[in-house]
Amino acid sequence: MILWAGSILYLKRVVNQPTAVRAETDSAIEISCRGVWKVFGQHPHRVIDTLNERQSRQATLRSTGHVIAVRDASFEVRKGETFVVMGLSGSGKSTLVRCMCRLTEPTRGAIVIGDRDIVTLDEAELRQLRRRRMSMVFQHFGLFAHRRVIDNVAYGLEVQGMARRSRLARAQDMIELVGLSGWEQHYPNQLSGGMQQRVGLARALTVDPDILLFDEPFSALDPLIRRELRSELVKLQQTMHKTIVFITHDFAEALELGERIAIMRDGQFVQIGSPEQLITAPADDYVSAFTRDVSRLTVLTVSSIMRDCEQVGQAVSSDESGTVLPAGTRLADALPALVERETPVLVANHDNNVVGCVDRAALVEALVANTSARSPNGRAESPAT
């Protein structure tokens, strides 16, 4: 039920804004993680050095007592992109995001933000980075219980030394942005969970960071509130264009928010790709287990099931009605057009050039794969970008 409702919301969004297209546009790289490791224990380096490629996390824990939280993670996040890291609890996703702001020190690897490897920053530099460039929203909100909402929101500016009046004015704007006007003078414990996380969000936005890190921000909330906040975040992001790294254990949430999604398991990335890529070409059983219950109608676009027009065997001109589907159309939206005619329908790209055809058979094939296939029917790409 929730999944379904989430999908509808998702649908609303993608109709306005085809994600797949935007993700492909080139833009500068904001964060680049290379070979990041985090091992908890007495001698983390020794464990990494002696680690066998195939040795599992459980085996390492058993033989050395060390926990490999993050194992050789490499990825890049583009400017203005929403990058979701999805995994079950204990998969190391939270540790990864904590490494990216050095709340946890990574054992190995480089995390380049802008042109600096933040792992090498000293305390003062790190403080400057945190003050100016990045901000974080926490799972359990992390609000200051002894400060009013407005002073919570203004905290980032306060530690930067901004004058009281101007920082409160800015905080007030952010409180209005997240819809909490009238609650400025309350203390956090007088607010509901959803409202508290709005405060957390406003607090993170107040310092106007380039990068926003979300560590399972909605997990502690009940489903209705979670959905509401999620869609508001989507709306905000449409105007803000922040670089977002979003951690979640909820695949529906990942699908709704993520332009690209990384699936994490036992500290390793299993697959990185757009929502469509994950569904049409899951890297392994683990990924397909998540995608299995997702309605393909609402995620897949016609471009992912279209074929070469010659293969379909019909002349392009044979379609009298002149119906042409844009490449970014979701299957659910293409349904009426496909169902009412026998003949294939043309698919066109941005510049109105025909790029392929879809017909009923292709549609049925895609949907059948959804319900029957435990094993993926597409090529299994290992971690792809």
Next chain:
Amino acid sequence: MSLLLQLFKETANRRLAVIGTGLAGLIAALFLAPSGDAATASFPESWNLGLRGAVDDFQSWVIDHRATHVLFARLFDPLSDAIEGTLILVEDFLLWQPWLLVIAAVSLVGYGLGGVGLVGVCAGGFLFMGVVGLWEASMKTLALMLVAVFITLAIGIPTGVLAARSDRTDRILRPILDAMQTVPAFVYLIPVLLFFGVARVPSVVATIIYALPPVIRLTNLGIRQVASDAVEAAQIFGSTKWQMLVKVQLPLALPSILTGINQAIMMALSIVVIAALIGAGGLGREVLLSLQRLQVGAGFEAGMCIVFLAIILDRLSGALGALVLRGRARSAERNTSWHGHDGGHEPAPSLIDRLVWAPADAVSALVARLGPGVELSPLRARLRRHAYAIDCAIVIVLFSAFDLVFPLGPFPEWLQVDFASPVDAMVQWMRDHLYRIGDLPIGTGPFSDFLTLHVLNPLRDFLRETLPWPAVVWGVMMLAWLAGGWRLAVGAGLGMVLPGLVGMWPQSMDTLSQVVIAVTVTVALAIPLGVAVARYRRFAVAMRPILDTLQTIPSFVYLVPVIMLFSVGRVPGLIASVLYAIVPGIKLTALGIKQVPSSAVEAARAFGATPWQRLTRVDIPLAMPTILLGVNQVIMMVLAMVVIAGLVGGAGLGLEVVTGLARNQTGRGVEAGLAIAALAIVLDRITQAWASAQTPQR
């Protein structure tokens, strides 16, 4: 055979085996040592470390070099002078203030912090001090307290912050604090005296040492307990360490720190009285003198003053803590109600509001006119928030100005009431009628004699004379082994030998016998009472004020009513220690039983357990760890009290300390002090280990 071995391997049986061997050894020792033969029973003289001479030599060295040595000239003397100076300043200030003003000021503070109820307590308590003619003594004690607590906080809070910051500091501090809290306050007096000379300064220093541990502990704890979320959020926004401390950690740790302050005040007050032994004046001296002269009436008056002071300071600091917590909610409520009026318009202020605000408004208007660039309305709003404090300050200033013109003078004679005479008469009556009722062997006198002759003496003699000293040490080591393993046993053994090494074996056994009996009585009373408190709501409601009051009374004061009834000797000390120590026993038993999960209780009920079965099979076993913590506290408090009872003929180690202090025989005092410390630490560690050994069995 193999079966036997297997049985032997099981822990329970191994324990039994050890107890068996232990008992066998004990019996063998009894046989080997002909009873009453002092030569074998008592600790060998030749083993004495000769500490007494060394300490006395050190003392004379200190006396000789007091003026010249750099340690005194540069460290202790200036420190001493600074404390003395502050003390005189505060004392003079309090005594210079007209009495009515002090009462008014304390009542105003009480009203500000806790409302009308506190005004009654504050005004009533301070008035009592004047009424019984102890105004000056009370102000002296108050001054001593204020100075000592202020210095305690000035040292304790930063130290607590350091301990919270660094695990290493914490690790180093922990055993020191443990020892400071385990050792009865009495013991501090001697070394302090050595370094700071006789006067009021050593009492301040002893008070500070005694009151310091809770402040450090609770500051440390409070900061460490700040949710890691909040700390991480502060980090993410780029807080410096100082910003983190001041803007996040300290404010969030405030409730815990305030609890620490409250505890420090209570502990300071309890030792301020004991400190009279080394020259502190004030109420403590009054109590001490009356105890020594057996003037119960005067002791009662001074004791009541101390109790009032304790209750007032406890309630005031408690109200401050509650206010800090509630303040957050309350001010927010006020703001919501303003928002209710659409657009943030405030409701029209009432006449009372306007009156209360008037001085604040006047001040802000004045400042706004004088200071260029100051805006009126935000300043006024801010001052209005503190309108009450401003009003109080103005009232007090006006009052003292008035007093300068028309002096009020000292507390008037006509207001004073003599409580001492009726109390003395009552004591006399009790002596005449209760000490021995008619010709029957009933009454407090025979009771006291019976206790002394048939309980205290036999046990003391058994420990001191019948049992050879190795048997006692062995017995304690076996207990320690059962409670916490061989490491603890070795430690306990060393701890038990120490009193012998300093030549205090007989006195230690005397004290130990008193402790054993007092603890047995206390626990036997406390556990049923605790169960009753947990089980019966009405009983709990009735007990609460009694328990709270008992807990606020400084230990010393307990002796006053007890010697009314039982004269001097070991029995009054025993009874006072039972009264003093019973509160934590009751409270922790009740707590433990209340914390038993309801699912376990329901399961017991579902299986048809009778209330008695439920109590003995479910409630008490599950509550055991908490009850044992209570027993631990009972033992520590009994020991502290038994030692203090040396003042009223309690004999044992306490008497040694008192004599050492009185006759300026520092060596003797130090020896007795060490013996007390050793006993305290051994008893504490064994019961702690026992309590924690119970916990994992849940």
